[in-house]
Amino acid sequence: MRNYSHILLISFFFALKVFSQTSPKVMVSKDYLLIKKSEITAGKPMVYRGEISNVEISSSTPILGNVVEEKERIRFNPVIPFGWNQKYTLVYDSTIEYFEITLPKKYKYLSVEAIYPSTKKLPSNLLKWYFKFSKPINQPSVYDNIRFTDTNGDTLDKVILPLNNVLISDNGLLLTVWVEPGRQKRGLIPNQQLGAVFEEGKEYSLIISKNLKDYEGIAMQQDYIHRFIIVDADREQPTINSWKISIPTPGTTSNLMIHFNEEPMDYGSTLSSIRIIDPQKKEIKGDLKLTNNEKTLVFKPLQPWKKGHYQISIDVSLEDLAGNNLNRLFDSDINDIQHGSPDTKEKFLEFVVQ
Amino acid sequence: MKTLITLVLSLILSLTMGIVKADSSLKANFVNGDPGIMSINSITFGPEGILFIGDSKAAQIIAIDLSAHQKVDNSKVKIDFLDKKIADMLGAAPDQVQITDMAVNPENDNIYISVHYGAGTPILLQVNNNKLKQISLADVSYSKTNINDPVAKDAKDKRGRELRKWAVADIRYDSGKVLLSGLSNKEFASTFRSIDFPFNDKQSYGSLEIYHAAHGQYETHAPIKTFMTTRIKGNPHIVAGYTCTPLVVLPMDKIKPGEHHKGRTVAELGNGNTPVDMIEIENEGNRYLLIANTNRPLMKMDFTDLEAYEDVLTTPVTKKGATAGVAYVNLPYVNVQQLDKLDNTFLMIQRESSGNLALKKGSAWWFQ
Numbered sequence: 073m074r075n076y077s078h079i080l081l082i083s084f085f086f087a088l089k090v091f092s093q094t095s096p097k098v099m100v101s102k103d104y105l106l107i108k109k110s111e112i113t114a115g116k117p118m119v120y121r122g123e124i125s126n127v128e129i130s131s132s133t134p135i136l137g138n139v140v141e142e143k144e145r146i147r148f149n150p151v152i153p154f155g156w157n158q159k160y161t162l163v164y165d166s167t168i169e170y171f172e173i174t175l176p177k178k179y180k181y182l183s184v185e186a187i188y189p190s191t192k193k194l195p196s197n198l199l200k201w202y203f204k205f206s207k208p209i210n211q212p213s214v215y216d217n218i219r220f221t222d223t224n225g226d227t228l229d230k231v232i233l234p235l236n237n238v239l240i241s242d243n244g245l246l247l248t249v250w251v252e253p254g255r256q257k258r259g260l261i262p263n264q265q266l267g268a269v270f271e272e273g274k275e276y277s278l279i280i281s282k283n284l285k286d287y288e289g290i291a292m293q294q295d296y297i298h299r300f301i302i303v304d305a306d307r308e309q310p311t312i313n314s315w316k317i318s319i320p321t322p323g324t325t326s327n328l329m330i331h332f333n334e335e336p337m338d339y340g341s342t343l344s345s346i347r348i349i350d351p352q353k354k355e356i357k358g359d360l361k362l363t364n365n366e367k368t369l370v371f372k373p374l375q376p377w378k379k380g381h382y383q384i385s386i387d388v389s390l391e392d393l394a395g396n397n398l399n400r401l402f403d404s405d406i407n408d409i410q411h412g413s414p415d416t417k418e419k420f421l422e423f424v425v426q
Numbered sequence: 427m428k429t430l431i432t433l434v435l436s437l438i439l440s441l442t443m444g445i446v447k448a449d450s451s452l453k454a455n456f457v458n459g460d461p462g463i464m465s466i467n468s469i470t471f472g473p474e475g476i477l478f479i480g481d482s483k484a485a486q487i488i489a490i491d492l493s494a495h496q497k498v499d500n501s502k503v504k505i506d507f508l509d510k511k512i513a514d515m516l517g518a519a520p521d522q523v524q525i526t527d528m529a530v531n532p533e534n535d536n537i538y539i540s541v542h543y544g545a546g547t548p549i550l551l552q553v554n555n556n557k558l559k560q561i562s563l564a565d566v567s568y569s570k571t572n573i574n575d576p577v578a579k580d581a582k583d584k585r586g587r588e589l590r591k592w593a594v595a596d597i598r599y600d601s602g603k604v605l606l607s608g609l610s611n612k613e614f615a616s617t618f619r620s621i622d623f624p625f626n627d628k629q630s631y632g633s634l635e636i637y638h639a640a641h642g643q644y645e646t647h648a649p650i651k652t653f654m655t656t657r658i659k660g661n662p663h664i665v666a667g668y669t670c671t672p673l674v675v676l677p678m679d680k681i682k683p684g685e686h687h688k689g690r691t692v693a694e695l696g697n698g699n700t701p702v703d704m705i706e707i708e709n710e711g712n713r714y715l716l717i718a719n720t721n722r723p724l725m726k727m728d729f730t731d732l733e734a735y736e737d738v739l740t741t742p743v744t745k746k747g748a749t750a751g752v753a754y755v756n757l758p759y760v761n762v763q764q765l766d767k768l769d770n771t772f773l774m775i776q777r778e779s780s781g782n783l784a785l786k787k788g789s790a791w792w793f794q
Contacts, residue, residue, distance in 0.1 A: 119517070121518070133558075134514075136515045136516060152518060155517060208545035212522060213522075235593060235595075235609065236467075236702075237468075240546070287545030289518065289544065
């Protein structure tokens with residue numbers, strides 16, 4: 073009965089799968105391993121990754137963790153939680169046992185929830201992609217798992233700018249990937265040597281491999297494929313005067329909509345560059361989101377609109393898909409640069425709620 | 427006799443106080459506890475055993491006192507299969523582990539390697555007798571400061587700020603300043619920051635503009651990949667390496683808040699390449715600049731050549747794959763991923779042609 077209760081407890085704690093050699097005197101969860109104190113006569117328990125034989129132990133590196141002596145048990149806390157479906161070797165005294173924690177049947181696998189730009193037609197000098205994942209991803213191998221293919225299925229070379237420290241949001245969900253700027257900027261050697269990454273008029277697929285793992289080391293179950301067509305390069309700065317504003321109704325929290333003249337804008341820079349200012353010159357709190365393939369910004373205030381003059385503040389570093397901002401083109405000719413005034417950090421549009 | 431004892435005691439006391447004062451000038455505002463490190467993107471040593479950590483995730487710089495670590499003899503350091511060993515230590519697969527940086531404490535020759543696991547869990551390892559040991563960061567003597575957002579109003583925009591990431595690319599300490607380079611996901615631009623140490627509220631940030639000779643007529647806003655501080659003709663300078671691969675120098679006194687700086691391009695080290703690390707080696711009065719690269723061998727540049735070069739490269743390098751500017755030699759080490767000084771030579775993490783990732787010393791012969 074006692075053994076049975078152990079099994080129940082083990083099942084309760086993260087569904088442990090114990091191999092045949094593992095006795096009920098050992099209990100494992102993702103975060104710790106417990107051994108009955110009476111089972112250990114000397115030394116500390118050691119845990120190794122993989123199934124290690126007796127002769128291999130002396131040449132193997134044990135897992136980092138601390139050992140805590142409790143009243144009746146010895147507790148081993150690994151620095152990194154034990155992985156799902158990963159085999160381990162436990163060594164104490166002269167005993168060797170193997171264990172593995174099986175993945176729960178209802179495990180929610182990693183998936184791609186959104187991709188920006190979402191529009192299917194993209195300028196050949198596109199600069200950035202954003203990927204929104206369902207859970208934090210495994211960062212070390214991220215670039216190995218993103219590739220672009222042409223219609224023949226051939227993988228394109230040197231598309232992504234690999235960074236030692238990946239650009240990922242604090243919650244680990246939004247990944248920013250730069251398309252190799254050296255190839256996207258005219259006049260640079262990689263551009264001259266290899267040409268722009270994408271050719272106008274051609275269709276490509278962006279593939280996020282099913283081998284991409286989540287933060288717990290479990291891979292996505294299927295490839296994520298996004299097809300797109302390349303159109304002409306965008307060599308024009310966004311001009312805010314061409315934007316159209318759908319003005320909300322006073323007394324409601326209806327949407328303020330800003331239409332970017334049918335031009336999709338860069339997801340990250342747009343959401344962090346636009347603020348709505350009330351007649352008292354205070355920023356209005358509310359919810360900003362991009363819709364219509366990032367061609368429209370929707371702002372929903374927390375409080376109802378009041379009648380009056382409002383401003384839309386736009387940071388000049390707001391970019392279109394090709395990295396052109398309100399002050400400059402991404403690859404300005406060095407003889408022809410007209411920097412905006414260094415003091416001009418933002419531009420304004422105005423509207424009246426009435 | 428009593429006078430003599432008093433004198434000796436006073437002398438001891440004054441000496442002790444002197445030591446405490448000297449030791450505490452940089453660590454006066456250090457506190458004990460958990461600094462809340464969320465990532466270790468880049469590390470470097472300052473004086474008095476202070477390790478500086480660039481933490482992009484928490485947008486902070488942390489200074490940790492590691493002076494209590496005993497002096498070690500790492501003259502015969504060699505660890506093979508470093509990536510596999512680290513993965514084994516964490517009980518993880520090798521593709522879940524990333525070595526983010528390596529630093530040597532010049533005062534006691536201890537070697538430290540920073541590692542990220544999975545979604546970025548930071549681990550700091552110390553090399554001890556060719557074995558790896560974890561350094562706990564939960565209870566240390568530290569001081570820290572936030573990396574201020576250069577666009578202050580972003581701080582008000584919660585929605586925007588969570589999207590905006592600034593990843594530390596490199597970090598160095600020089601004469602009371604912690605210097606940082608990085609790249610944000612918002613704009614492809616070189617951002618460079620200078621933060622006073624001991625930390626206070628004052629932070630300078632600016633961008634470094636370069637004329638990229640290999641890149642012809644189009645302006646580049648490329649971010650700095652790696653940099654170091656040095657003295658050129660006795661004056662403090664920054665030497666910065668960019669992708670593809672211009673080498674740029676800039677006097678440190680020109681880094682002023684909010685200013686846009688134009689560095690002097692002194693060498694083009696070849697296209698199709700990215701510099702990954704650079705250090706200065708001094709031996710018998712001669713100084714050398716070592717640059718590790720992604721697609722070129724380890725480069726050695728003599729500082730006398732660098733100091734003698736007063737031109738600025740402004741015209742494109744037309745010959746394909748060619749280099750220009752200050753002369754250098756290639757050393758027979760390829761795929762060097764991390765670099766720092768050890769003894770009078772260099773320590774590296776190198777992916778050898780066999781596939782073995784090794785932590786090892788380079789020969790001092792190259793600098794004799």
